[in-house]
Amino acid sequence: MHPAPSVIVFTTLSGLGFGLLAFLGLGLPDVSGMTAFVFFFIGYGLAIAGLLAATFHLGNKVNAHKAFSQWRTSWLSREGVCSVAALLVMAPYAIGRIFCDANWAILGWVGALLCLGTVFTTSMIYAQLKTVPRWNMRWTPALFLTHALAGGALLAGQISAAAILLALLGAVLAISWKQGDQRFEDTGTTLGTATGLDSIGTVRQLEPPHSGKNYLLKEMAFQVGRKHSAKLRAIALALGVIVPVLCLTVLPFSHGLALVAILSHLVGIMAGRWLFFAEAKHVVSLYYQS
Amino acid sequence: MTALPEAADKKLGLVIDLDTCVGCHACVVNCKEWNTSNYGNPLSDIDAYGAEPEGTFLNRVHAFEVTPDTGGCAQTIHFPKSCLHCEDAPCVTVCPTGASYKRVEDGIVLVNENDCMGCGLCAWACPYGARELDALAGIMKKCTLCVDRIYNENLPEEDREPACVRTCPAGARHFGDLGDPSSDVSKLVAEREGMDLMPEMGTKPVNKYLPPRQKDTLLADMALTPKSEEPKGFLAWLDKALEAL
Numbered sequence: 001m002h003p004a005p006s007v008i009v010f011t012t013l014s015g016l017g018f019g020l021l022a023f024l025g026l027g028l029p030d031v032s033g034m035t036a037f038v039f040f041f042i043g044y045g046l047a048i049a050g051l052l053a054a055t056f057h058l059g060n061k062v063n064a065h066k067a068f069s070q071w072r073t074s075w076l077s078r079e080g081v082c083s084v085a086a087l088l089v090m091a092p093y094a095i096g097r098i099f100c101d102a103n104w105a106i107l108g109w110v111g112a113l114l115c116l117g118t119v120f121t122t123s124m125i126y127a128q129l130k131t132v133p134r135w136n137m138r139w140t141p142a143l144f145l146t147h148a149l150a151g152g153a154l155l156a157g158q159i160s161a162a163a164i165l166l167a168l169l170g171a172v173l174a175i176s177w178k179q180g181d182q183r184f185e186d187t188g189t190t191l192g193t194a195t196g197l198d199s200i201g202t203v204r205q206l207e208p209p210h211s212g213k214n215y216l217l218k219e220m221a222f223q224v225g226r227k228h229s230a231k232l233r234a235i236a237l238a239l240g241v242i243v244p245v246l247c248l249t250v251l252p253f254s255h256g257l258a259l260v261a262i263l264s265h266l267v268g269i270m271a272g273r274w275l276f277f278a279e280a281k282h283v284v285s286l287y288y289q290s
Numbered sequence: 291m292t293a294l295p296e297a298a299d300k301k302l303g304l305v306i307d308l309d310t311c312v313g314c315h316a317c318v319v320n321c322k323e324w325n326t327s328n329y330g331n332p333l334s335d336i337d338a339y340g341a342e343p344e345g346t347f348l349n350r351v352h353a354f355e356v357t358p359d360t361g362g363c364a365q366t367i368h369f370p371k372s373c374l375h376c377e378d379a380p381c382v383t384v385c386p387t388g389a390s391y392k393r394v395e396d397g398i399v400l401v402n403e404n405d406c407m408g409c410g411l412c413a414w415a416c417p418y419g420a421r422e423l424d425a426l427a428g429i430m431k432k433c434t435l436c437v438d439r440i441y442n443e444n445l446p447e448e449d450r451e452p453a454c455v456r457t458c459p460a461g462a463r464h465f466g467d468l469g470d471p472s473s474d475v476s477k478l479v480a481e482r483e484g485m486d487l488m489p490e491m492g493t494k495p496v497n498k499y500l501p502p503r504q505k506d507t508l509l510a511d512m513a514l515t516p517k518s519e520e521p522k523g524f525l526a527w528l529d530k531a532l533e534a535l
């Protein structure tokens with residue numbers, strides 16, 4: 001699948017933002033006044049920046065508001081509804097923390113739940129697609145949720161929680177890669193079943209249907225970068241998980257080091273998310289395989 | 291709502307005969323012509339007269355080669371591919387805006403272009419590559435089964451079928467109600483063992499493909515034996531004269 005920068009930025013930033021907001025909703029850390037403002041500003045900033053980035057890949061933005069209408073069937077619509085609900089519920093809770101020195105805990109809990117719901121609905125947009133076997137598994141929502149929780153804990157300054165969740169993220173990443181590598185083969189889909197000609201014999205492409213490119217090839221038959229898969233996985237694991245964990249556990253705590261941990265984590269998960277798209281093979285690419 | 295209908299009253303669709311298709315691309319051209327000049331946004335082209343032309347098409351003809359496992363001649367299969375108007379169409383349910391829908395009355399899968407936001411998720415959900423986002427309009431385009439022809443009373447009756455079917459010079463494309471077992475298309479599918487593409491994807495396509503008939507195997511005694519003999523008379527003299535030169 002084509003790793004569109006807008007979608008990579010969207011899923012990583014909004015995941016981090018909603019992860020942080022979820023921790024803030026649970027009162028972790030228990031902040032008020034200016035400190036609370038800074039935390040909520042970062043949380044809202046990341047979540048909204050991510051959501052705005054997502055609109056960049058729309059072909060016809062004027063109809064974007066209609067995306068809230070089909071929550072009964074569409075995960076993308078559910079994500080839209082859930083994200084707006086999360087931001088709206090968290091707003092009065094944030095105001096209470098920042099201006100009234102109050103902890104309206106129930107609002108915070110509901111907000112946190114909606115934040116995680118948003119991350120879950122985002123993950124289901126990918127996990128629901130049978131056409132992309134690598135994504136079509138339970139580990140996809142697990143991956144997105146541990147991403148958001150680990151990044152959120154890191155941003156919320158929850159040192160021990162962040163270390164544990166980051167280690168968990170490393171494990172879930174490794175399992176997702178391993179399981180994902182097998183998924184396409186497991187579906188049994190080949191050019192033979194795609195053309196129905198497997199009943200006769202071995203099928204190969206003789207000629208593509210057109211000499212130029214097309215939307216399908218650009219969007220779904222992305223090839224570049226798969227050869228660097230192993231290196232990128234190592235980078236994602238090293239920068240996204242190992243460096244931040246070392247910063248949090250082995251080295252003495254300082255704000256500078258926390259920033260290093262956060263930036264390293266961000267670069268690492270972006271590399272991982274790039275791979276999430278670049279490595280995913282859509283079944284339609286079989287029709288174009290020479 | 292982008293929920294699928296419980297059951298469509300009819301299952302209008304195409305039957306494509308892979309044995310007959312000659313790969314002339316007339317269906318591609320006529321589809322593009324009809325659908326760019328009638329319902330909805332036109333099917334745009336980019337760099338149409340340049341070095342790297344590309345554009346939106348609702349129907350494309352692939353070419354595959356299949357080599358029988360049992361031995362024998364390899365066959366070239368021309369393979370037209372367009373929307374299969376699936377009964378369990380994943381492209382419909384993923385749509386967040388309600389633009390994609392499947393009609394109850396005839397099962398045709400359509401996009402309401404006034405509602406489409408161009409997110410492209412429906413194209414991701416389709417295993418067959420039947421949907422293309424138009425680069426200029428930013429709106430998802432797909433086969434409409436020529437919904438503006440098949441019911442169009444301004445057209446002569448023989449033209450009330452999809453443009454690709456009407457134009458096919460080989461008679462490789464058939465249109466009809468696949469939900470009615472007594473229809474011509476259903477009989478054809480039964481007789482020729484029509485098949486689904488990627489049945490494992492669970493989409494239950496309405497369109498069916500008729501498999502190519504197996505070709506003969508070449509036997510040793512079927513090859514022609516050489517008929518030339520030693521030349522006589524004038525030809526013998528010519529032969530000698532030419533060799534002496």
